[in-house]
Amino acid sequence: MIRIAIVGFGTVGQGFAELLERKREEIRKKIGEFKVVAIADSKSSISGEFSIDEAIKMKREEGRLRDDRKADELIDEVDFDILVEATHTKLDGGSGLSYIKKALKKGSHVITSNKGPLVADFEGLMTLAEKKGVKLMYEATVGGAMPVIKLIKRYLAFCEIESVRGILNGTCNYILSRMEEEGLPYEQILNEAQELGIAEADPTYDVEGIDAAAKLIIIANTIGVDAKFEDVERVGIRKITPEAFNVAEEKGYTIRLIAEVSKETLRVSPRLVPLSHPLAIKGTMNATMFKTDTAGNIFVAGRGAGKEETASAMLSDLYDIYVSN
Ligand code: HSE
Numbered sequence: 001m002i003r004i005a006i007v008g009f010g011t012v013g014q015g016f017a018e019l020l021e022r023k024r025e026e027i028r029k030k031i032g033e034f035k036v037v038a039i040a041d042s043k044s045s046i047s048g049e050f051s052i053d054e055a056i057k058m059k060r061e062e063g064r065l066r067d068d069r070k071a072d073e074l075i076d077e078v079d080f081d082i083l084v085e086a087t088h089t090k091l092d093g094g095s096g097l098s099y100i101k102k103a104l105k106k107g108s109h110v111i112t113s114n115k116g117p118l119v120a121d122f123e124g125l126m127t128l129a130e131k132k133g134v135k136l137m138y139e140a141t142v143g144g145a146m147p148v149i150k151l152i153k154r155y156l157a158f159c160e161i162e163s164v165r166g167i168l169n170g171t172c173n174y175i176l177s178r179m180e181e182e183g184l185p186y187e188q189i190l191n192e193a194q195e196l197g198i199a200e201a202d203p204t205y206d207v208e209g210i211d212a213a214a215k216l217i218i219i220a221n222t223i224g225v226d227a228k229f230e231d232v233e234r235v236g237i238r239k240i241t242p243e244a245f246n247v248a249e250e251k252g253y254t255i256r257l258i259a260e261v262s263k264e265t266l267r268v269s270p271r272l273v274p275l276s277h278p279l280a281i282k283g284t285m286n287a288t289m290f291k292t293d294t295a296g297n298i299f300v301a302g303r304g305a306g307k308e309e310t311a312s313a314m315l316s317d318l319y320d321i322y323v324s325n
Helices: 011-022 023-029 052-062 073-078 096-107 113-133 151-156 168-182 186-196 210-222 242-250 307-322
Strands: 001-008 034-040 043-047 083-084 110-113 161-167 253-262 266-274 286-290 296-305
Touching: 001 011, 001 073, 001 096, 011 023, 011 034, 011 052, 011 307, 023 034, 023 307, 034 052, 034 073, 043 073, 073 096, 083 096, 083 307, 096 110, 096 113, 096 253, 110 113, 110 307, 113 210, 151 210, 151 307, 161 210, 168 186, 168 242, 168 253, 168 286, 210 253, 210 266
Parallel strands: 001 034, 001 083, 083 110
Antiparallel strands: 034 043, 161 253, 161 286, 253 266, 286 296
């Protein structure tokens, strides 16, 4: 029986719990029986006998869970095999970083959707996981449902990845592609992106390229480039006007916020992209192009945000922990 503890019970944590329940039978067939043994949000928790449905209902109706026990104590006191860490991103790692460290030190696997801890201490966390002989999985931190991390680690395992270029922020891509098509100014479209529920709680993180830079740091470290957030050359999309698209289009280009890592480059900035190029993707989609020595160019695209999409990436991590060895 796989025992799962969930810390962070907002959209992502609840989405993951719901998907576990919905896919219970498939998970049982492919991995085995599981039980969610504890859930904590920022101020309350539940452990012992409870069902996922019951916890979700409680959280939605009462805004909290049954007990006062905090996430920290829960991690210390409850026995579990996997910690699912889905708290909000803070670039200094925030409490998510200490939850992950605690769980790894205890010898449990971790699946996280939280960029902050990996941006703050990628090397430290990976070393700790290795020392304890457990896995730290983070597919959901970059590009939501778009497979990037396990693609690098498994399918491109023996490739030299010469560069990665990607659209890693759905909010910016949505704003830029609406600007391109409708000539609307960015402030107006940002409101609509917020209504779609994909923008960060503080949308400055999106439009200034902070979210994309955080994801780029995770990709960079995954391909073996030892980089820190401060190393990213970063320009956001605030200064892009609808007129800029007209000029670009006359020459056969559009404008996209591109995150790029190679030996020489670590940058997030608006770039001209040929209209026919796969990275000229539209709407909230994310896309990534890998340039490799032996596999040529690989292109992937997918939904970079959303409750179910993020949960699907976390579920793929669960599969990886138990099956893909
Ligand atoms: N705000 C992010 C985006 C959500 O727009 O892509 C996923 O990290």
